[in-house]
Each structure stands twice: as structure tokens, then as C-alpha cells.
Amino acid sequence: MVRTVVAGLDGSPESRAATEWAAREAKLRGTALKIVHVWEPAPDPLAQAPMLGAETLQHWSERIPRETAEGVALRHPGLEVIAEQRHGSPADALTKAAEEAELLVLGSRGLSGVTGFVVGSVGLSVIAHAETPVVVVRAGEQAADEHEGDPAGVPSAATPFRPVVLGVDLRGPDDTVAAFAFEEAARRDTSVRVVHGWDLPPYYAYGIAVDPDFDQSLARQRDAALGAALRGWREKYPDVEVAVDSGQGGAARRLIDASREASLVVVGRRVRRAAFGAHVGHVTHAVLHHAAAPVAVVAHH
Incomplete structure (x- = not known):
């Protein structure tokens, strides 16, 4: 075939x-x-x-x-x-x-x-x-699959591709989504910008948790988990530069912002067997409607 x-x-x-x-x-x-x-x-x-x-x-x-x-x-x-x-x-x-x-x-x-x-x-x-x-x-x-230094978006062999943006969900990271993003970056000889966002737990927002260092501790935990999730991909694709954009705030907004300097945005969609309805997830749905670059939706289990 x-x-x-x-x-x-x-x-x-x-x-x-x-x-x-x-x-x-x-x-x-x-x-x-x-x-x-x-x-x-x-x-x-x-x-x-x-x-x-x-x-x-x-x-x-x-x-x-x-x-x-x-x-x-x-x-x-x-x-x-x-x-x-x-x-x-x-x-x-x-x-x-x-x-x-x-x-x-x-x-x-x-x-x-x-x-x-x-x-x-x-x-x-x-x-x-x-x-x-x-x-x-x-x-x-x-x-166009935009290149750096090419505001018109017309591909040229003389200019490098912009980064591939990868949205990572630490609640259920899936190799299928990351593999797609790293392969696309390798084909384009460009970098991967990993984007991850989170919101503070509600109880912290309401003042139940009073430790002023709590958010920093949470950030360190998230960064450590993200680093562990990416370690294998850095080793598998040593020639692909990886930049990490991780912090407090909605993942959709971070991905949309990152899309302005991207050649491609890669997000995941969990496979569902329902016969009716568009089940793509709220983050993926938002990115599809508001990203400034082509969006790849990768199904995963």
C-alpha cells in the first residue's frame, strides 16, 4: 500500500x-x-x-x-x-x-x-x-508552515522552520502525542517547545492553605514531573532542542500564546467510542479555534 x-x-x-x-x-x-x-x-x-x-x-x-x-x-x-x-x-x-x-x-x-x-x-x-x-x-x-524571518509565511529552504509546540498534560501523558511532535520537529530540523499549564487547587485559592511557599513547591513538583516525562524524548532525539514553558495558568491560553511563534501546534485527544458528539476536550477545542498556526490533533488511548 x-x-x-x-x-x-x-x-x-x-x-x-x-x-x-x-x-x-x-x-x-x-x-x-x-x-x-x-x-x-x-x-x-x-x-x-x-x-x-x-x-x-x-x-x-x-x-x-x-x-x-x-x-x-x-x-x-x-x-x-x-x-x-x-x-x-x-x-x-x-x-x-x-x-x-x-x-x-x-x-x-x-x-x-x-x-x-x-x-x-x-x-x-x-x-x-x-x-x-x-x-x-x-x-x-x-x-504556510512558517519559517523564521519569513513574515509572509512562504516556505524557503534558506530559512529555518519555527518551533513545534507540544502541549503536555501530566495527568495522563501519552507517548503517541509526544512522538508525533518530536518527529515533526526532527523532519523540520527545528526545536520542540513544550507547554504545560496548571491552576492552583481551589482550597489554596480560598486561603485554606496558608503556606506562602506552597505555589513554589507545587511549581517545583510540576517541573520535576515534566522533566521526567521528557527525559526519554531528549535521549531519543538528541539533535532536537527542547524548550520548556511551564507555569501557573490555563494550558489553553499558554498554547494559544505559544502558537504565534510556531510552525505547528500539537495537542492530544483521548479516543472515545461514543458514536455521536465531538469529544475533543476543552483545551484542544480552544486551541483549534484560536491558535495562530496549524494545529495537529493526535488521538491517543
Whole structure:
């Protein structure tokens, strides 16, 4: 089976930006790029309307993915590009496509005038159910896998990649999430910025604990636990520089702040077997909507 990075394409600027990001990622990984366009049939009364006739159907179901694939192949010489059309529910079809790939890349609309994404229902559903890592990319300058010294966000071999940001939850750290982040950093020859945030226990906030050194003691405990969690990854990836951003305060806000200087933000999502609902966790949900860089959501058990 051909190793692939899959990009979901619906013809929007956001999905085209995602496809470009996916093409660069596929080249970094040495895989093929598969562009998947999902055609959701219209209800019978609408399907018979003149404006949704055979010519329009052919345009959306054949021309867009084919022409996009041709353009990507020209911009990325040597990259194998596959265009594929699927039918049915976009969320179901993309989740299925993710199962056959190393990575799924989706587009998401940028918030007008505000840093961040608008992650639609299809994207959230795919993220909540896919067990393959999913990357969300928006159109515009932040859609590029940004490099230092490149404010326009256009990749260049002459400038290094910005760091990969990794969100760590010490309550249930998982090797799958950290492995993804360190691999991405190694591919980009860049560093990993580990972000961890916590809030003081409620009883301390209400003054029940009166030791003024309590917060410092808690910080030392957290730093020690974080150091232990990262020790194996430092040894496995000795060439990847690791910076730690750990402190009191919400993890989501720290990750969103760190995303402004990142090429990629990596967060986790615990696998849940519920058939309905978008279970991605409140931190991951916030990062998806407000990060200033592409976001990778890595499912873990």
C-alpha cells in the first residue's frame, strides 16, 4: 500500500491552503499526497434543478480535484499526487480516508480580523472520530508552515522552520502525542517547545492553605514531573532542542500564546467510542479555534 498524506478538498480557499500544507508535509515524509474530494449528492428535487445539472456535477466531482492535483504536482516536482473522488457524507468519507493514511489535513476558515480558526461541524466530527492525526490549516499567511524571518509565511529552504509546540498534560501523558511532535520537529530540523499549564487547587485559592511557599513547591513538583516525562524524548532525539514553558495558568491560553511563534501546534485527544458528539476536550477545542498556526490533533488511548 502506498504511504500517503491525505488532504480534504472542497474547492474553498481554506481547503486549497490545507492541500498546499499537506503537499509540503508529504515531501518531508517522503510519501504520496492524496487529494480527496467528497461529493455529497443533493436531495432528489434539488438534483433535478437546472443549476445542479450534469455540467455542474462534473465540475465539482471531477474538474476541481483533477485541476488541483495538476497544480500541486507542478509546484512540487517529484511529489506523487493522487486525486480521488468519494461519495456520501463528508465527515464519514474523510474519517474513512484518514484510516488509510499517515495524516489527514483539513482546511478551516480564519476568523475575520481575529487570530484563529472557525472549525466547522465536518472538521470537528472528523477530529473527534479519526484515530489518525488530523491537522487543521486555515487560508492566509498562517496557513504556510512558517519559517523564521519569513513574515509572509512562504516556505524557503534558506530559512529555518519555527518551533513545534507540544502541549503536555501530566495527568495522563501519552507517548503517541509526544512522538508525533518530536518527529515533526526532527523532519523540520527545528526545536520542540513544550507547554504545560496548571491552576492552583481551589482550597489554596480560598486561603485554606496558608503556606506562602506552597505555589513554589507545587511549581517545583510540576517541573520535576515534566522533566521526567521528557527525559526519554531528549535521549531519543538528541539533535532536537527542547524548550520548556511551564507555569501557573490555563494550558489553553499558554498554547494559544505559544502558537504565534510556531510552525505547528500539537495537542492530544483521548479516543472515545461514543458514536455521536465531538469529544475533543476543552483545551484542544480552544486551541483549534484560536491558535495562530496549524494545529495537529493526535488521538491517543
